[in-house]
Amino acid sequence: MSRIRLALKHRPVRPTRFTLVSLGLAVLLAIALHTVTHGGPAIAALLICLSLTVTRFPLRQSLPIGLLAVAGLLVAGMIGGGHSPDLTLLLAVCLVFLTTYAAKQRKATRAAEAREAVLAERARIAREIHDILAHSLSAQLVHLEGAKLLLRAERTDEALDRVTHARNLAKSGLEEARRAVSALRDDPPALPVALRTLAEEFESTTHRPCTLRVSGPAHRLAPQTELALLRTTQEALTNVRRHAPGSPAAVELAFDPAGCDLRITNPASAEPGAPGGGYGLVGMRERAELLGGTLSAGERDGGFLVHLKVPT
CATH class of the missing domain: 3.30.565.10 (Histidine kinase-like ATPase, C-terminal domain)
Known part of the structure; x- marks a missing residue:
């Protein structure tokens, strides 16, 4: 039961169609309140609902809500007896929509660039590790193969020298691999x-x-x-x-x-x-x-x- 609760707790909350409809109704309600009261709270509620819609939904779903807000303001202006709609409010609605959408796009672009940077760094580290291991292990194999041949010929001193070289190569390769992983290149x-x-x-x-x-x-x-x-x-x-x-x-x-x-x-x-x-x-x-x-x-x-x- 505790695992189920933990999974539900960390499960991402996705915007639903009900939420989209609710935000659309909230936009219409805010326009109606503005028509009646001509107050700032109704305008603030309208702009907040519009911003939330753009932030949480893709453009194909948020754009109709933006058009609904513009159309609602135009209709409210006609019903109120005005000969022209409130151009300032219309401009504010368009500006909030565009600004929020641009901020959302910038955030998505930064996230994509961050993912690309992570992938590029992984590829770089993979190349580093491969190059280091290929160089170190290949040299060790050459020394160990020579040591094997020298031992068969009972030339133990030379064989020991080859094994010592292989050990030193393994040690230096390990140190270089650690430097590559931790990106410690202070003074090459x-x-x-x-x-x-x-x-x-x-x-x-x-x-x-x-x-x-x-x-x-x-x-x-x-x-x-x-x-x-x-x-x-x-x-x-x-x-x-x-x-x-x-x-x-x-x-x-x-x-x-x-x-x-x-x-x-x-x-x-x-x-x-x-x-x-x-x-x-x-x-x-x-x-x-x-x-x-x-x-x-x-x-x-x-x-x-x-x-x-x-x-x-």
Whole structure:
């Protein structure tokens, strides 16, 4: 019984046809009282009833009540013996109707924008978590696979070093995931510094070179732009480790006044890689589109190229 009462308590109250009819009758009654008394309370009651109607009902239902109020005032003016209706009162009725409807539309627009912002934030967090986990877990798998092979060869010291690297990657990935969820980005490093860190991680994990070349006058970009460039590089290098094992990589970042140009390339690998099918490229393209940029990825000159262009 208590659950039923709680459900009834929190159930939304929807306006009914009876309420609409009651408000229409109240409008007519207020007009009649105004015709008899010519007092301010009747006018106030008329405007309040009209405002409630517009607020609680859609336009297709509230508009007839507004027209009813206008028609009632015109008829009341004729019955009262006046040659012309009270234009001031008619103007007030129209103004209240339009103002209330405009306020209702603004509220609905703000609610829709709030919903869109929530959905966009969810998508952003999902991309963040995916990028972080894909980068961290892929590097851990490479180290653990190497540790397994080293243990079979009874090279325990090197295997322990690989396991230690995997542990450190798991720890840093967990910390970065927490920062992404809580949106703690107080003082991120400059983009070239962050890219250098990713290149060094790639070299440490794969024992293959990863060159970084930065051209143009380097400067700080908008946080979302820097984050997109950083995550794209991270995802691209992760894909190199997974799908082209044993291949080196190259990262080129070009600054110019109109935008930023990022290229991550790697030659083809003779070793078989892991199959694709993840959401990495989809996430990178979404980041680029949100910033008004473009991203392309595919085979180029016997290797693979990820190319991101974003405006500054």
